[in-house]
Amino acid sequence: MTVFNTFLKVIKKNIVTIIIYTVIVIVFAAANMQTDNSVTGFISEKPAVMVVNNDIESASSKNFEKYLDENTNIVKIEGTEDDIADALFYRDITCIVTIPKNFGECVKKGIAPEVEIKTSGNEYAAFSEMIISQYLRIQNACAKRITDENTLIESINKSLDKKAEVEFITKLNTGALGKAKTYFNFAAYSMMSCILFIVCLVLSSFNEISVRKRTIVSSMDYKKYSFDLFLSGFSYSFVVWLFFMLLSIVMVGESMFSLRGLIFIMNAFVFTLSSLALAYMLSCFLLKKNAITGIVNVLTLGFSFLCGVFVPEEYLPSWVLGIAHIMPTYWYVQNNGIISTNEHLSGCINELLINILVVIGFTIVFAVTGVIVSINKRKIA
């Protein structure tokens, strides 16, 4: 109990740091959780399109332009060809549709007119192309069997009027799970900071060369002493984990009392163990207390930014995600994503388990490295 009590006393001296990291997670997670993450339907967007109509007299071209006006946002750009090219380059418009002079004639003859489409190349341009080609496809199909222009236009419009009812069906409470994902991702930063900073700081006091020498020459069995030290670190980490899990109930709500909530909690527990093992390993290398703050900040912030804690991984370049694979945080965040978005957990249970096993693997590597370094250091104490 002597070692345990002293461990607690040293922690008590650093309580302000723990509070700071806890406040960080509450503030940041709360701010991010304000966003409604629920996916309950969709709305169609109107891409910006510029239309150059060289056949303003024909009814067919007028009908096409009217269709574009209804389904896209037609933008008029005054100026030279360069100004128009700039508008396309700077994504002010997604594409330029040029209706040829013989558009009406071709339609009457049942020939597909050559409509020129210049696009900006992004996903909105693809959407514009889809809208345009839908009209032209129907027009071409109708033109092959109808020769009268008015009847043809009537037929095209009738075909386009057909709307499909879209219903978004999901049993997932995407809003609450999105919040849970945000919370648990942010908790990774705070839990890791609280554990790394405090455990490294406390262990550096115990591992300080003169203190360790005095411990080795004492009558306390060194194995028991090491076990007491480990137990103290584990107890502290467990309390940190428990606190953040209780906080998750406050922040996320009753969704935590579900299978998915339980998996979130288990995932966080395994991550806590890896943070403890990392802290144990680091403390074997770090002897100077001044270095601990810097190194812990670099590690926790680095892990968080590279692994998608602060910035969603969709926005991270592939090489960054490649590097993130060598950090436990990445696999933890991956699991948070799987738990919150997959309709059927049974279908991705293997993926979840593999990610958890990878985090356990990191824990073992950190712990074994720490033990080897510690034994070597004892020999040369």
Place this chain on the structure above:
Amino acid sequence: MLSVQFCTDNFFTSERGSNVPEKIIEVKGLTKEYKELKAVDDLSFDVYEKEILGLLGPNGSGKSTTINSILSLLKYSSGSIKIFGKEMTPSAYDIKRDIGVIFQEVAVFEELTVYDNIDYFCGLYIRDKKKRREYVEEAIEVVGIGDYKKFYPKQLSGGLLRRLNIACGIAHKPKLIFLDEPTVAVDPQSRNHILEGIKKLRENGATILYTTHYMEEVEQICDRIIIIDKGKIIAEGSSDSLKRLANIEEKISAEIHSLPEKAVEDAKKLKYATDAVYDGTTLSVSYSEGRDNLTRMVDFLRNNNYHYKKLYSERPTLNDVFLELTGKELRD
């Protein structure tokens, strides 16, 4: 080659009667090698019950290596070490229970108060909380830091910090105490307090192995002294017997601003003078015996018009012994 000088008078038989006390530490043929360097070279000595043995030597002479080897903090190359009659090993916890160690470096937790620090280190030996509380209070009293119980180490002066360091090492009432240069960088007041405390510990029955390079301390508190250099024992005995090895009865020093070389040679020719040295400010003349050496020195200086500021006579010191045996100063 240096030969070990053993002094003829036996401290124990002469001052404590004929009963030979129990050997607390027995070191035989201790050798510690670092690649090609022999830090400790075939060292053999015993420490007896309730004595204060001083291990004296310059920095790098092998004092700390010897202590670390005895405590099993270092693997030694050859030799044997017994404490309380049993072989000392890293897992000899029954032996360690009765050992207290005060290292050269202050070994305390910055985050704990004075009281909590002593309580922690005492707790490594004593589990019973009530008993421990008594022991901690006693240790605080012995080193005289009762007014600073709730202070943190950062708030203490260097001297008080050293006292705390000692309290942490003795709180569990060990029978054998190792003190490795405990007064380094300590103010005179704290030093006296520490030395008095060490004497008190011996009075209470502890055996003490004290290493230092301060000869005055060794002279002040040690019953027996071992002088080591380059990992070897070069002399062993009580302070007085060791001083006889120096072949000096008296040393007279005169502070003189400038002195020609001839004067030093002339001083060597004074009656009973064995040596004369001038270091730029002080002329020191050693005498093997004789009376009126001071008068003759004054006459010598006056007759030759050498103006001196101060003139004083000294008894030989352990430094002179070391100089005699090794040809170099203890603090080199």
